Amino acid sequence: MEHITLLIGIVIITALVFDFTNGFHDTANAMATTISTGALKPKTAVAMSAVLNLVGAFLSVEVAKTISGGILDESAGIKPEVIFAGLVGAIVWNLLTWLAGLPSSSSHALFGGLIGASVASAGFGSINGDAVVMKVLIPAVCAPLVAGVGAMLATRLTYRIGRNTDPAATAKGYRAGQIASAGLVSLAHGTNDAQKTMGVITLALIAGNVVAPDSDPPLWVIVSAGMAIALGTFIGGWRIIRTMGKGITDIQPPQGFAAQTGAATVILASSHLGFSLSTTQVCSGSVMGAGVGRKGGVVRWSTAGRMFAAWGLTLPAAGLVAAGAALLADQGDWGVTTVAVLALAACTAIWMASRRKPVDHTNVNEGHDAEEPGVITTAIAAVIPPPAGLTTTAADTDPAKASA
Template sequence: MDASLLVVIVVITALAFDFTNGFHDTANAMATSIATGALRPRTAVALSAVLNLVGAFLSVEVAKTISGGIVDDAKITPAIVFGGLIGAIVWNLVTWYVGLPSSSSHALFGGLIGATWVSSGADAVHFTKVVDKVLVPAIAAPLVAGVIALLATFLTYRLTRRTRASVADKGFKVGQVASAALMSLAHGTNDAQKTMGIITLTLITAGTLPAGSGPPVWVILSAGVAIALGTYLGGWRITHTLGKGLTTIEAPQGFAAQTSAATVIMASSHLGFALSTTHVASGGIMGSGLGRQRDGVRWNVAGRMAMAWLFTLPAAGIVGALAGLLAGQGTYGVVLVAVLGIAVAVLVWLLSRREPVRPEHVVDEIAAQAETHKLDVAA
């Protein structure tokens, strides 16, 4: 296959991954605001989409980490990157279908590492960088966000316990709009950069850009637009899990969870840590649930999420390894991987149409759960 055509295919595939990242991670920024009624679903995703696009232009440190830190760009080819992307997309689609908020970021890293390792050898993967920039933040970031949200929620309820409930609720819903906006901005700053880094890595391996280059403006713009479009379509299945499944969210909790998560993500983006916004957002929500009451988290749901987190890197890595191995065989391999990837995407989409989760479903179920919670408290 012509090298320039392969680069075009990889760029398009990277933007397709960015699109899935957007609708997969919509819930990270907006689930709590939708759950408390601070924002209507369509308004929430529209606001999030715009701010994801803006956030893509704020920093390129995470993009540099991916394009020049995770794997050795001198030992891989665009075909290997293509295989890694297919691994990430497949995992994203499967976890979206079952409503599990797994990490798009770790799916991308797993796919890229698996494809590189099998095709170019273990020495082509910078495992020290993987540990420092990916694994350590994956453990630390959600814990930090959770502790901050727990303390913030506890203090919030203590400080407002003598305030009339309706007044406090209204005030925190206004605050949630601001915190949701900050979270969306943070998501664009961190997650859009991962696709920028992948495209930049592809251009470096193809000789279009010199080693160590940052993402060109057209790469930043296209990645920002792709994640914004995906965000606007909305990942209602995962919004349902984060907005209803983990804990019953009240306005003070939502404000604390979003603010703590956004703060951690923005700080990490500045330092070039390619962390998972899904992990951080989930940590913030769980922390806020514990901050309101000791049994405020549904641990069975949290356990399912934790299992998905543990399996994301190796599962995407296995798919990426197989796809990278096939794609590295030449034109027929690239075509076969593309066809299989499209087949999986179509299958997941068809299955999702059988039991669709729409914005009105999320709102109605969350409202019903909130009413049940009020009755339980009154009793």
Template sequence: METAALIVVLVIALALFFDFTNGFHDTANAMATPIATGALKPKVAVMLAASLNLVGAFLSTEVSKTISHGIIREDQITPLAFLPIIFAGLIGAITWNMLTWLLGLPSSSSHALFGGLIGATLVGASLQAIDFGMVLSKVVLPALIAPFTAGVIAFLVTRLAYALTRRYDDKPDGRDGFRWGQIFTSSLVALAHGTNDAQKTMGVITLALITAGWQNAAHADPQLWVILACAFTIALGTYMGGWRIIRTLGKGLTDVKPAQGFAAETSTAATILASSALGFALSTTQVASGSVIGSGLGRRGSTVRWRTVGRITIGWVLTLPASAAVGAGAALVVVWFGQWGILVDAIIAVVIIVALFLRSRRSHVDSSNAMSEVADSGLAVKVTRNPPPTLRQRAARRAAERADAQRKGGSR
């Protein structure tokens, strides 16, 4: 019993650390485009996102039920065997989160978690312990449909936004009004992120409590202290800011202008809120990336950097199998060493996390140097002292130059 209690404590601690990595990994989903366009200052943006993540975590628990009472058939696994499986799955998810953060790839924390749990379950239990019907309907299909849907919505909203504001075409992207719209829509995305991603850690902790017999299996709702812990942890992680991924989403996919940012954030928020209401544990990162790509395609003259899109897509494809492989390896250690394997896994996890963090210090990215590379498009919402001339002004200048030249020619 004491061993089981210790494992539960370790699972809760590791789950909260995953929640923290989820926060800083996914800050870019809400705040990359408003930072890129200059609508929000970097530190203000992450503070706003953290606050709204905190609020959003209290608004819905549907996604947590998908994890705590969905993809894993816990009734087919003994409690003593299931707790190490959860622990191993979290190691797989955290490892992938840290690696993709180091590479600046906006991959899915959600799919890393699912992959880690599935891989650990396959090794630590059996194939029958996974509800593949639930995985397909609640995880895989939303992963395929949501980014495409968000991209189409962002494309259409971008086209509509530029069509309605066509009178500003002779100005240097003077659609400054979308700056305020971006602040609202990015705030909505941050709120939606809290309603979806914070729930996943709640689901994992609730699953551990049910497995240990500390919570009634008939009630999959997370307890109040679980909601509080997960809400504050993901908010703290969001406040830390994943600047590497903010740089990729803000500038790496396309040069984001205010109207594009507004369209992308609107699409992202709508898609995530709808999925949270339906209990779909989709990837907010994939939705945000799809929205940014769609907005880039929607603005005439904009260029989408397909090489970066390709790198991100490869990351998406590898997320489930890679995190599953790490989770399976961690579970295999437990199979080999028994209860001592959990301690070995914990030590290995700490070594991996510290090594990846130290590696990141060689090319440190924070709010100051990330923005120097991201915010070129921020000029779109700043009033310059000497703005470029309009088409009418340039035509008038050329006419004056020709008239002056004619006068000089006649005086000769």
């Protein structure tokens, strides 16, 4: 086995940067409803989620195996610079959707980046099509639907059981339940999403002949991936937390409990089976299901439509960015350097744009509807408009009118 080269070291660092962006991009999955209902203070919520993300990273390696030896064909000559280009595509898309406050899928950004870069460099033969369909595309369609229907039924059952009880007492109990279920989602997120970075790093090590094909992630890879996603989670993706907690529907404690429990069940079951699904899509589906499940509840379909558009764009958009990066990176050291410089410039520009209207723990629960849609959100909606009927109505923004 060879030693880790400078290029593989760059790939590892880039993978951990992606893992960090995955952490703050997906914090909303576990904690948005808990924060929006006041069950936990924002800073406490993200700290709790960070710890449980780290713990979850050590529970399984099945999803990591799907990434390192399933999606891409290791025998097709996948080089470390191709993996680097794929990660660049995923990071740029993650940051763009974070700036827009859209809960898109970090997982699909990663898959799109790796697939786009591999096709550009080694052709379509480098992709295991069956694995992509069975392990990625089918779960992408089914998991949010299953979680949404489960959350809707659980919400209706919850309100039916508690219809003759004291609302104040039950609200307190459900807030406690929310904290427990949010912890379970955080644990599930670490189990599923941290493994994706483990798989990418392991794939890079295999491509560089550092470890043998079909190897499990080394312990240092598991530890570093868990730490990176935990740190990103602690930073808090406040823009997406606002959208998930306030922008999709008005969540009450019973709904939050039902949504988070349903999401955690789907994510943990999928992780056990090695399905590398999107925790963002699962949690978003659960939140929408909980909104539909409460009598008089509101789902703001205009926001949901923009989310659906972002979901549809994620794989091809990240893939196109990564394909361009791969074509550059294949030119040699100067190409890899150029990709790194361009990626750094793009990330810096996105961060500077985010400072114009900052969202943090102090204003995360302010009204989402008061904001004008950002440039990126508007552009996404223009490319793929919300489906017919998913337009903003009075009921989208006024719960009183929705229940009238």
